[in-house]
Amino acid sequence: MGLYIHIPFCKSKCFYCDFNSYSGKDYLQERYVDSLIAELKFREPIIEKSGISTIYIGGGTPTYLNNIAFKKLFSYLKRYYRSGVEYSCEANPGTLNKEKLSILKENGVNRLSIGLQSWNDDILKRLGRIHNVYDFIENYDSARKIGFDNINVDIMFSIQGQTMSDFENTLDNVCNMNPEHISCYGLIIEDGTLFGERYKNGELKEVDEDTDRAMYYTAVEKLRKAGYLRYEISNFAKSNYECKHNIIYWDTRHYLGIGAGAHSYIGDVRFSNVTAPEKYIRLIENYKLPVADEEHLTTDDMMSEFMFMGLRMTKGVQFSDFKNRFGLDMENVYGKQIEKLQKYGLVKVNGNSLSLTDRGIDISNAVFVEFIR
Structure with missing residues (x-):
C-alpha cells in the first residue's frame, strides 16, 4: 500500500x-x-x-x-x-x-x-x-x-x-x-x-x-x-x-491519503478528506473522522479505472493482469472498444499487453473515455 x-x-x-x-x-x-x-x-x-x-x-x-x-x-x-x-x-x-x-x-x-x-x-x-x-x-x-x-x-x-x-x-x-x-x-x-x-x-x-x-x-x-x-x-x-x-x-493498487483533501483507495472504497485545513484540524481535534466523501466502486468502475489508468504507462495494461484481478478476459469485456481503437491507430497489442500508440497518447483522454462502463 x-x-x-x-x-x-x-x-x-x-x-x-x-x-x-x-x-x-x-x-x-x-x-x-x-x-x-x-x-x-x-x-x-x-x-x-x-x-x-x-x-x-x-x-x-x-x-x-x-x-x-x-x-x-x-x-x-x-x-x-x-x-x-x-x-x-x-x-x-x-x-x-x-x-x-x-x-x-x-x-x-x-x-x-x-x-x-x-x-x-x-x-x-x-x-x-x-x-x-x-x-x-x-x-x-x-x-x-x-x-x-x-x-x-x-x-x-x-x-x-x-x-x-x-x-x-x-x-x-x-x-x-x-x-x-x-x-x-x-x-x-x-x-x-x-x-x-x-x-x-x-x-x-x-x-x-x-x-x-x-x-x-x-x-x-x-x-x-x-x-x-x-x-x-x-x-x-x-x-x-x-x-x-x-x-x-496507475496500477490502481491501494493507497492511504492523510491530510486535508487527501484521497484514499482501500478495498473497493474510495474516500477523500475535507479540503480546508481549518476544518480538517477542527474535526481531528474533536476526535472526528475528516472524511468528506466516500464511494463504493462496482466491478465495472474498477475495470474501467484499471484500463484508463494503466494505459497511461508505456507498458500498457496486461491481459493476464486483467484476468487475474477480475476473473474475466479483457477481450470479452472490451473487445469492441479495442478493435475500434486499433482500427484508428490509437492502441496496439503486443503479446500480453495493450498500449497506446503515439497518436493515442496525443488524444489519450478520448481513448480513455472508450473504457468507461
Whole structure:
C-alpha cells in the first residue's frame, strides 16, 4: 500500500496551480502536523494490515513547513520507513536549505522531487514561482552533497511566451544536472486559478496544439538520447528509477491519503478528506473522522479505472493482469472498444499487453473515455 501525506501550505500560490494549497495560513502549520499525526494513529489498523511499500509527502510545499513542524512530522514518519520503501518528498527551490535536507535524510527520505519548471527566470516569474534558476542549482547541489541519489526534477512546456529554444535550453540544462527522473508536463489552464481568470478575461491564450505536440516530442527525443525511458505519458526515468509510488496509482493498487483533501483507495472504497485545513484540524481535534466523501466502486468502475489508468504507462495494461484481478478476459469485456481503437491507430497489442500508440497518447483522454462502463 502507498501512503500519501498532504501538506497544503505554500509561500505563495503559483498562477497555474489548482491543487489543494494555500498561502497566508502559516499560523496553522504546527496544529496541522499534530492533526496529521492524530489521523495516522487513527488509521493504524489499516496501515498494520496492509503494510507500506511507498511513502510520498506532497503539497502544497512540504519544505515550506516551519522548522518545528517539519522536524516533528518527519521524526514521527520515520517509524513507517523500512528497507526497500521508496520515501519521496516534494520540495520547491526557495524553501529548501541544508538543515531541512539533513532532517529529511536523517529520517529516511530517499527520494526528492524538486519543482524547477523552467531554466528561464522570466518564465518562472510569469508562472508565479518564488525561486530563480540559481536557487534550484544551489538546492540540487546541496541535496547531492548530503547524499540524495534519487532526485526527480519537474519541468513544464506549453507556457505562453515560451519558445522552443527556451524549452530546449531547459531540457539540456536539466539533463546536464543528471537527475534520476524527470517529470515533463504541458501547462493546462485550470478554472479557479489566476491563469484561469486571465484566460476568461482574454489576457492569456492557450498554446496551440501543434506547438504543444512539437514541444512534447522534442522532450521525448532529447530525454531518450540522454538515457531517460518514457515509462508514463509525462514521466521519464533512468533504468530502475521509475516512481514506485505513482505506479501504485496507475496500477490502481491501494493507497492511504492523510491530510486535508487527501484521497484514499482501500478495498473497493474510495474516500477523500475535507479540503480546508481549518476544518480538517477542527474535526481531528474533536476526535472526528475528516472524511468528506466516500464511494463504493462496482466491478465495472474498477475495470474501467484499471484500463484508463494503466494505459497511461508505456507498458500498457496486461491481459493476464486483467484476468487475474477480475476473473474475466479483457477481450470479452472490451473487445469492441479495442478493435475500434486499433482500427484508428490509437492502441496496439503486443503479446500480453495493450498500449497506446503515439497518436493515442496525443488524444489519450478520448481513448480513455472508450473504457468507461
